[in-house]
Amino acid sequence: QKEVEQNSGPLSVPEGAIASLNCTYSDRGSQSFFWYRQYSGKSPELIMSIYSNGDKEDGRFTAQLNKASQYVSLLIRDSQPSDSATYLCAVNPPGNEKLTFGTGTRLTIIP
């Protein structure tokens, strides 16, 4: 089992709709969770970090964490074509500064 799993996509969502990106992780002791956005040919850009169970909202983005289910998700409301990118889920295993990345989900927003 991979440590951090994401559906590779591509995920196609109409403009204006909600895009839902999902991620599961295997290390139950993980405490820190991150979503990064990576445009083609560019480096990852931090979107959200989440540490506690529940929802965390920042503008059009909402991260959701459920530690019991070992599940973290990212919702993008009012999707825009500029949201088209690969979204990387990353997890800090306990006691480790290194990030474990998922393979990323490629999101395409259809105008």
Add this chain to the structure above:
Amino acid sequence: GAVVSQHPSWVICKSGTSVKIECRSLDFQATTMFWYRQFPKQSLMLMATSNEGSKATYEQGVEKDKFLINHASLTLSTLTVTSAHPEDSSFYICSAIRTIPSTDTQYFGPGTRLTVL
């Protein structure tokens, strides 16, 4: 914010030469920086963890004598690709963790695209 820069943004070199890539944290101190490599359409691959004032920790399969890392200050880490070959052509990305206030969030530099002819 937390800004990380890399220099150069792209470099083309001949096979057998060495290339140095710099990673700087511009507005914060970073005890720990990371170096990644990414091939086209593939995931980020962690190469090594760079700690200020000590030797880097390399991931399994990464040749430490080929990829020399120096983290001489709290704002600068360098990666030198020695005797580069075409198979070393890749996108090299660094990230940094803020020391003060302490955080576990990694902020990425813009990356350096290396092409070895």
